[in-house]
Amino acid sequence: MVKYTCQSFKTFVANRVAKVQELTEGFQWNHVPSVLNPADLVSRGLRPCDLPNLRLWWHGPQFLEKDIDQAETKLIRMVQEQVFLAEIKGLQSKGVVSPNSKLRNLNPFIDSDGLLRVGGRLNNSDLPYVNKHPAILPGNHNLNVQIIVHFHRKNLHTGASSLLHYLMGNLPRDRVVPDYPFNCSGVDFCGPFMISRRGKCAKLYSDNRKTFVGANKELKRFLKLIEDSDDNLAGFLSAEGIEWKFIPPRASSFGGLWEALVKSIKYHLRRVVSGSNLTYEEFLTVCIQIEGILNSRPLCPLSSNSDDLNALTPAHFLIGRSMTSVVEPNLIELKENALKNGNG
Secondary structure: OOOOOHHHOOHHHHHHHHHHHHHOOOOOOOOOOHHHOOHHHHHOOOOHHHHHHOHHHHHOOHHHOOOHHHHHHHHHHHHHHHHOHHHHHHHHHOOOOOOOOOOHHHOOEEOOOOOEEOOOOOOOOOOOHHHHOOEOOOOOOHHHHHHHHHHHHHOOOOOOOOOOOOOOOOOOHHHHOOOOOOOEEEOOOOOOOOHHHHOOOOEEEEOOOHHHHHHHHHHHHHHHHHHHHOHHHHHHHHHHOOEEEEOOOOOHHHHHHHHHHHHHHHHHHHHHOOOOOOOHHHHHHHHHHHHHHHOOOOOEEOOOOOOOOOEEOHHHHOOOOOOOOOOOOOOOOOOHHHHHHHOO
């Protein structure tokens, strides 16, 4: 009724409709059916004894109780249709966005709710869906600002930082699921490295070099021989065996993780060894020293304390501290009078 012009009603009703329209100018009016309207329970008559058991009266219609995420989803969809309409149409018709789109590097897709989300590389991880594929919002839109302000106030944040990633294929599940160190490893022509030093791995990745392919065939042939002669031993090897996987042919980028480490090892070898001729034991010693250096490279700070200069390294997952750091003395058991002037 309040959406109609006042001329459509008699004077008494028109005056009151005009007053409501004046007080609610700019508001959006929507219709609520009588069966969902708590006010109708009273206006249409209700026995007092029935009131305590009426959920509609005490809690309102169910659509008011729905998760706030549904309202957020609709708002995000509205904003995306305003700003990224061309990208949405491109995905709906061709499955891809235009090469000139500023979203092309995000590998966007449309989910079941009609939201435009980042494709990403974490499809195989155990992260929540909204973390693996966040919704895409324009940085200069008011809704985006309001969401940031909301979480800024809620979490008492002092600032925000964001990282931009060039998106490639999905990361393998073995790289995004927590596991023991070296349980899944990659191999290249670099070494010698003994598997007994870090424990046996469950999966071993390598490229399709003939040596690796041949080794895999020999291992399978040997395993088949064992299976034919001794079922018990075959069962043991099957339970304790290593699964050998090959990356796609002529796709060295799939092995980029260990290729980068091999490059770092060569860098230190050239600087230390240069043109020297080493025995096997000498070369192995140098390799182990370089291994300690690479496993002590900082990944991130251990804490936000500005006085804490320690950084998290791969070695922390192996021995609990950096392999190249100076060992600090344990002063816990010393008496206080022995700690004067900082001397232990």
